[in-house]
Amino acid sequence: MATTIVPKPELEEKSFDSTLASAHSTMIFSEVFSLAMDSFCASKARFLLTMLGMVIGSASIILVVTVGMTGKQYTLDTISSLGPNKIEMQYRGGSIIGPGNTTTQDSMTREDMEAVYDSVPGIVAYSPLLEDHDRISLGGGITNDTMLLGVSPQYQQVRGLIVLAGRFFDGQDADSHAKVAVLNQPLAIKLFGSEQAAVDRDVSIKGISLTIIGVFKESIDTYGTSEINDQTILIPYEVARYFTGTDNIKEIFFKMADSSMVAPGAIEITNLIQRRHRPTSVYHAETLIGILNTMNKVANYLTWMLVIVAAITLVVGGVGIMNSMLANVQSRTHEIGIRKALGATRREIRLQFLTEAVFLSFAGGIVGTIVGLGIPITVGLLSQYKIPVGWLAAPIALATSVIVGVIFGTVPANRAARLNPVETLKYE
Numbered sequence: 001m002a003t004t005i006v007p008k009p010e011l012e013e014k015s016f017d018s019t020l021a022s023a024h025s026t027m028i029f030s031e032v033f034s035l036a037m038d039s040f041c042a043s044k045a046r047f048l049l050t051m052l053g054m055v056i057g058s059a060s061i062i063l064v065v066t067v068g069m070t071g072k073q074y075t076l077d078t079i080s081s082l083g084p085n086k087i088e089m090q091y092r093g094g095s096i097i098g099p100g101n102t103t104t105q106d107s108m109t110r111e112d113m114e115a116v117y118d119s120v121p122g123i124v125a126y127s128p129l130l131e132d133h134d135r136i137s138l139g140g141g142i143t144n145d146t147m148l149l150g151v152s153p154q155y156q157q158v159r160g161l162i163v164l165a166g167r168f169f170d171g172q173d174a175d176s177h178a179k180v181a182v183l184n185q186p187l188a189i190k191l192f193g194s195e196q197a198a199v200d201r202d203v204s205i206k207g208i209s210l211t212i213i214g215v216f217k218e219s220i221d222t223y224g225t226s227e228i229n230d231q232t233i234l235i236p237y238e239v240a241r242y243f244t245g246t247d248n249i250k251e252i253f254f255k256m257a258d259s260s261m262v263a264p265g266a267i268e269i270t271n272l273i274q275r276r277h278r279p280t281s282v283y284h285a286e287t288l289i290g291i292l293n294t295m296n297k298v299a300n301y302l303t304w305m306l307v308i309v310a311a312i313t314l315v316v317g318g319v320g321i322m323n324s325m326l327a328n329v330q331s332r333t334h335e336i337g338i339r340k341a342l343g344a345t346r347r348e349i350r351l352q353f354l355t356e357a358v359f360l361s362f363a364g365g366i367v368g369t370i371v372g373l374g375i376p377i378t379v380g381l382l383s384q385y386k387i388p389v390g391w392l393a394a395p396i397a398l399a400t401s402v403i404v405g406v407i408f409g410t411v412p413a414n415r416a417a418r419l420n421p422v423e424t425l426k427y428e
Contacts, residue, residue: 053317054364062372065390068303094281150240357409365401
């Protein structure tokens, strides 16, 4: 027997009502947006001046982030130039008690240095460091206090030193125990007047004549925080042993192939050297990784604080939008009354004025974002300075402008929605 399915009338009616509601909702939104645009076109000068606060606020956020990123990059690059992939091993203490209760320092040795190089992967350069202080003689009774540092030829690579005149001593000079020296720039200028004038000159230290073969400087000014000062003379490690009278090393520099290898490398080097000496001896690995991480965090905190300060400008712009919209509601009171008389609900009136406020705020945010991004990009294209662009700040500025528009547009929108239709129609 055939079965006939008869559609339920109430279902058809419900579906039809839903379609009408959806169409009515779409019509309301498009009408509200159209009214907002008409209102903007009718008072372009006033609304453009109102948008100015949002333009300045959004541009300020972008530029503050750009300035913060630029300062952060400069600071990190400056610190990195000291050697982010450098490990400085230091002997901190611990002695060996020998016959007659004599104590001998348990310093590191060249054998320790070679063992580390053979065992720890990633080391591309290394250098021991012997330090001594004395007066050099230039002849004619002229002397000068100096600091002698005995290092290997690889020390130039480890510390990133720049040779200004002449050359740095090489492996052949070290193997032949050549009596050569390289002067720091301030000392060369003080003694001989210029970098070039110092090359091939002789100085006498403890009766031993050294020939100056080069003048160097650090890649950045460390302001006395490194082992090098203005009175420094670098000589081959093998020659420095004659002046110090010892082969015990208090500091060894290692340069890793990559900064990511510094932290594990420092631990491995420390453990290896510690195993080769007495348990009571103390050895410490100094790196710049901790300083770099700290500076990175500090720079990020400062940038966010500046962003918050710049966001206050957006709040000021929001207050301007609120005042402008309140004046707009006052001037359009009669229009609001006519719309309510024709059937507009409070929700529709509220949505209309809120849309206008958000439109003003968002439009100002877009213009400000374009200005904020355009300035560093233009500077980068027209000059040699590569300024990092804070692309992440763009969505933050736009989102903030929308939020400000919603918050400060709510008060005038609610005031317009609560107006009495009878009173508004009487308003002149």
